[in-house]
Amino acid sequence: MRGGQSLDKEAVSGPGGSSAEHEPTCLEERPKVTGPPAARPQLSSDGLRHAQVSLCQTRTQSPVCSPGDANWTAISSPDPMALTTAGTQPSLGEVAGIPLPATTVDNWHQIQGFEAQPDDLLICTYPKSGTTWIQEIVDLIEHSGDVDKCQRAAIQHRHPFLEWARPPQPSGVEKARAMPRPRVLRTHFPAQLLPPSFWESNCKFLYVARNAKDCLVSYYHFQRMNRTLPDPGTWDQYFETFISGKVAWGSWFEHVRGWWELRDNVQMLFLFYEDIKRDPKQEIQKVMKFMEKNLDGAVLDTIVQETTFEKMKANPMTNRSTAPKTILDQSISPFMRKGIVGDWKNHFTVAQNERFDEIYRQKMKGTSINFCTEL
Numbered sequence: 001m002r003g004g005q006s007l008d009k010e011a012v013s014g015p016g017g018s019s020a021e022h023e024p025t026c027l028e029e030r031p032k033v034t035g036p037p038a039a040r041p042q043l044s045s046d047g048l049r050h051a052q053v054s055l056c057q058t059r060t061q062s063p064v065c066s067p068g069d070a071n072w073t074a075i076s077s078p079d080p081m082a083l084t085t086a087g088t089q090p091s092l093g094e095v096a097g098i099p100l101p102a103t104t105v106d107n108w109h110q111i112q113g114f115e116a117q118p119d120d121l122l123i124c125t126y127p128k129s130g131t132t133w134i135q136e137i138v139d140l141i142e143h144s145g146d147v148d149k150c151q152r153a154a155i156q157h158r159h160p161f162l163e164w165a166r167p168p169q170p171s172g173v174e175k176a177r178a179m180p181r182p183r184v185l186r187t188h189f190p191a192q193l194l195p196p197s198f199w200e201s202n203c204k205f206l207y208v209a210r211n212a213k214d215c216l217v218s219y220y221h222f223q224r225m226n227r228t229l230p231d232p233g234t235w236d237q238y239f240e241t242f243i244s245g246k247v248a249w250g251s252w253f254e255h256v257r258g259w260w261e262l263r264d265n266v267q268m269l270f271l272f273y274e275d276i277k278r279d280p281k282q283e284i285q286k287v288m289k290f291m292e293k294n295l296d297g298a299v300l301d302t303i304v305q306e307t308t309f310e311k312m313k314a315n316p317m318t319n320r321s322t323a324p325k326t327i328l329d330q331s332i333s334p335f336m337r338k339g340i341v342g343d344w345k346n347h348f349t350v351a352q353n354e355r356f357d358e359i360y361r362q363k364m365k366g367t368s369i370n371f372c373t374e375l
């Protein structure tokens with residue numbers, strides 16, 4: 001608890017209530033070319049003609065930089081450690097108004113030109129929503145519960161991260177291209193920034209959403225320990241940064257709304273972190289069905305057991321302990337931090353909670369999505 005009165009279970013109820021019912025929204029008829037009709041017009045097929053791509057510094061640096069500036073050179077450095085070893089703050093760039101890691105912006109042409117294949121499965125999440133968790137679940141399903149096969153590599157290397165670009169390492173796009181099909185890929189992009197080939201190829205999307213308050217808390221601690229993202233500042237400062245959407249991958253509200261509103265127009269399974277926490281077996285069964293995998297009850301039980309928070313926290317292939325300290329400093333905050341629903345109550349003041357609820361009501365007005373913020 002910081003900066004004021006803490007919140008207890010009785011005193012506060014979060015926006016939305018139970019996640020048990022997720023009412024469908026009224027959607028227009030499915031268009032011939034599958035894709036996000038509301039989102040696509042913003043970007044052309046090369047993703048750039050209408051998109052404004054720019055780099056800007058955050059926090060400790062001067063407010064703006066451009067490809068010609070010294071900071072741009074630093075961002076494009078072939079040494080991925082250069083940013084931290086030089087003591088320079090990592091920066092965010094921007095595409096179509098969405099803040100993104102500068103290295104992603106730098107690689108925008110390659111990312112937008114990515115050729116999705118019809119049998120690709122794309123895991124889509126806002127940061128800190130359970131990406132690693134669903135990746136492990138998907139990997140175990142794909143490998144029919146074979147735990148040893150899922151030890152083949154650290155989780156961040158098993159499913160290429162589309163927007164990853166840290167030369168001289170291969171980019172996410174290059175890793176995906178080199179991967180045998182069918183591929184499982186992942187992204188944090190909001191729907192409108194996805195390479196167009198995903199819509200054109202009618203790929204499968206597995207979206208996991210987590211309630212905004214716990215996302216904020218998790219993201220705050222992640223930015224404290226992740227040396228590739230800007231320093232979050234104090235809790236109070238970060239609270240403002242998050243609600244104004246000035247974090248990498250942009251506004252939680254727009255991200256979740258954008259993907260939610262598409263869910264009936266494309267092949268999408270939309271899951272909630274809180275539902276997986278409450279009834280992992282049921283949610284894993286949904287993923288199995290979506291992946292068209294028919295596994296028996298014993299395998300399903302194995303997958304449930306192998307993907308508990310405790311198991312994944314102890315597993316070096318899922319707990320990010322293989323990432324160098326210069327990237328993720330887990331002595332500041334572990335990657336597998338708490339893995340619970342409702343930790344926001346240990347962070348939000350009463351005033352922050354009231355303000356957040358009001359902002360939530362405004363920004364999520366008209367959407368049918370329901371989140372649960374405590375179990």
Ligand SMILES: Nc1ncnc2c1ncn2[C@@H]1O[C@H](COP(=O)(O)OS(=O)(=O)O)[C@@H](OP(=O)(O)O)[C@H]1O
Nearest residue numbers: 127128129130131132133218308309336337338339
């Ligand atoms: N198995 C399992 N059960 C419950 N919770 C889990 C699990 N695995 C990861 N987590 C929690 O998910 C949070 C990290 O989210 P992401 O994996 O999306 O992070 S990232 O965006 O890929 O960096 C982070 O949440 P917090 O603990 O609240 O910070 C992780 O602890």
